[in-house]
Amino acid sequence: MSLSKKNPTNQKSWSSLEKLYNQENNLHINDYFKSEKNRLEKFTASFDDLYVDFSKNRISKEAFDLLIELCKETDLKENIDKYFNGSTINETENRSVLHTALRSKNNDSTEISEEVKNTLSKIRTISDEINNGVRVGHSGEKIENVVNIGIGGSHLGPEMVTEALSFYSQGIKPYFISNIDPDYTENLLKSLNPDTTIFIIVSKTFTTIETLENARKVRKWFVKNVNEESIKNHFIAVSNNTEDPKEFGIESKNILSIPEWVGGRFSLWGSVGLIISICIGSKNFDDFLSGAREMDLHFKETPFEKNIPVVLALVSIWYNNFYKCETEAILAYNQFLGKLPDYLQQASMESNGKSIDREGNKVDYQTGTIIWGSTGTNAQHAFFQLMHQGTKLIPADFIAFKEPLFDDIEQHKILTANFLAQTNALLAGNIKSGNEIQKNIDGNKPSNTILINKLTPNNLGSLIAMYESKIFVVGSILNIYSFDQWGVELGKSIAKQILNNGKSKLDESSSKTYDRLQ
Ligand code: F6P
Numbered sequence: 101m102s103l104s105k106k107n108p109t110n111q112k113s114w115s116s117l118e119k120l121y122n123q124e125n126n127l128h129i130n131d132y133f134k135s136e137k138n139r140l141e142k143f144t145a146s147f148d149d150l151y152v153d154f155s156k157n158r159i160s161k162e163a164f165d166l167l168i169e170l171c172k173e174t175d176l177k178e179n180i181d182k183y184f185n186g187s188t189i190n191e192t193e194n195r196s197v198l199h200t201a202l203r204s205k206n207n208d209s210t211e212i213s214e215e216v217k218n219t220l221s222k223i224r225t226i227s228d229e230i231n232n233g234v235r236v237g238h239s240g241e242k243i244e245n246v247v248n249i250g251i252g253g254s255h256l257g258p259e260m261v262t263e264a265l266s267f268y269s270q271g272i273k274p275y276f277i278s279n280i281d282p283d284y285t286e287n288l289l290k291s292l293n294p295d296t297t298i299f300i301i302v303s304k305t306f307t308t309i310e311t312l313e314n315a316r317k318v319r320k321w322f323v324k325n326v327n328e329e330s331i332k333n334h335f336i337a338v339s340n341n342t343e344d345p346k347e348f349g350i351e352s353k354n355i356l357s358i359p360e361w362v363g364g365r366f367s368l369w370g371s372v373g374l375i376i377s378i379c380i381g382s383k384n385f386d387d388f389l390s391g392a393r394e395m396d397l398h399f400k401e402t403p404f405e406k407n408i409p410v411v412l413a414l415v416s417i418w419y420n421n422f423y424k425c426e427t428e429a430i431l432a433y434n435q436f437l438g439k440l441p442d443y444l445q446q447a448s449m450e451s452n453g454k455s456i457d458r459e460g461n462k463v464d465y466q467t468g469t470i471i472w473g474s475t476g477t478n479a480q481h482a483f484f485q486l487m488h489q490g491t492k493l494i495p496a497d498f499i500a501f502k503e504p505l506f507d508d509i510e511q512h513k514i515l516t517a518n519f520l521a522q523t524n525a526l527l528a529g530n531i532k533s534g535n536e537i538q539k540n541i542d543g544n545k546p547s548n549t550i551l552i553n554k555l556t557p558n559n560l561g562s563l564i565a566m567y568e569s570k571i572f573v574v575g576s577i578l579n580i581y582s583f584d585q586w587g588v589e590l591g592k593s594i595a596k597q598i599l600n601n602g603k604s605k606l607d608e609s610s611s612k613t614y615d616r617l618q
Contacts, residue, residue, distance in 0.1 A: 299322075410573050430497050
């Protein structure tokens with residue numbers, strides 16, 4: 101069963117939203133607070149350790165009700181069921197989308213359930229053995245470093261999470277080789293001791309040129325510094341292609357599978373997350389999966405009005421399709437979450453950067469937004485000026501944690517005071533006139549507040565799953581296919597052509613640049 105195919109702009113709620121937008125777009129968020137009784141009650145939602153306040157948005161209660169209506173008119177409930185039950189919702193690649201099964205306890209299909217259990221048990225065994233010093237290097241020394249060789253979904257999630265949860269580190273140091281830049285790889289290798297380093301080659305296809313070239317380079321370096329025989333102790337492969345890694349010299353027991361039904365950008369919950377489990381330990385990895393599973397249940401079962409991924413998706417659609425905002429900023433007041441915007445860029449932009457709808461028509465409305473961001477307070481001293489006084493309207497998610505990880509409560513208070521100050525300042529502004537006009541700040545700038553008790557593996561799992569489901573809801577309502585990436589595939593195939601045939605098929609200007617590169 102496929103997702104329903106309903107053009108959102110043909111729905112009654114959409115026309116009503118357009119009318120409402122024309123009537124209300126000059127209003128100030130403060131007007132809504134004044135005129136709407138219990139606004140906060142309606143515009144907040146909580147789940148376990150997460151509290152989401154989306155009241156500081158240019159959305160009236162009436163607009164919100166219409167957005168909820170839009171969910172119903174576009175069959176969101178039915179589509180969510182198909183997302184979880186393994187329907188072939190990635191129609192253009194003829195696949196189901198079941199990364200949620202990687203963290204689920206009761207999978208409907210026993211086959212899938214077995215595969216998930218086996219992979220999880222392999223992840224646990226490998227990470228426990230490395231951390232307990234049972235799995236050692238060829239010379240008997242304890243493993244100290246683990247290097248993930250992979251790109252895109254085979255890199256961004258694992259890197260973001262190992263950094264975000266580095267407080268929970270069990271001692272093994274993570275490194276990442278993703279880009280095909282030889283200088284970076286060689287520079288990293290210079291600093292590594294091959295006797296105490298494990299390499300994980302992560303590629304769903306095992307054909308991605310960046311990953312394979314880097315893996316070959318690392319293999320060569322390893323053989324030169326150690327020997328060919330020891331590859332079996334130091335190399336692990338994570339792939340859907342279980343044959344090619346064997347040719348590379350990797351033993352079957354060190355090959356972990358990525359099922360066909362897991363998309364690269366949503367794959368960190370399974371074997372792609374091996375480096376995460378090694379770094380934070382298998383117990384913490386379990387908690388990370390549990391957090392995601394709990395968020396999935398919330399998403400599946402909560403009425404739309406209080407369903408966190410749904411309301412965040414609706415806020416996004418409102419600004420993207422009615423206010424015509426082009427971007428969304430992700431601003432975590434936590435330095436460990438520095439890589440969250442990069443991760444969400446791929447998850448969201450590779451998913452919803454589409455312009456053909458599910459019926460094969462070119463869309464005449466906006467789809468995926470540009471995701472960007474940084475950490476607070478650093479971002480305050482970089483680009484917040486434009487958010488406060490510039491001409492662009494930038495919807496933003498402000499993420500903060502109530503408790504610090506260590507015990508410096510006082511400094512943490514300064515961090516959270518800044519977080520609160522910014523959402524407040526964006527909303528309130530500071531009205532000036534006359535010779536102080538340059539200091540005028542209109543306010544009325546939107547933000548979502550996402551407040552989480554503490555940065556734990558469990559809460560991070562919930563946060564990531566929340567964004568994954570938000571991405572799904574946006575794609576579902578906007579009637580696009582969120583789980584393919586044909587645009588990226590085009591670039592890959594042209595690069596291959598250039599490497600095989602030179603400039604013969606290039607356009608005039610690219611061909612000129614080609615000459616200069618020679
Ligand atoms: O960037 C395109 C893409 O296909 C992503 O979807 C994927 O995560 C990445 O390339 C890496 O692919 P693979 O895991 O097959 O090497």
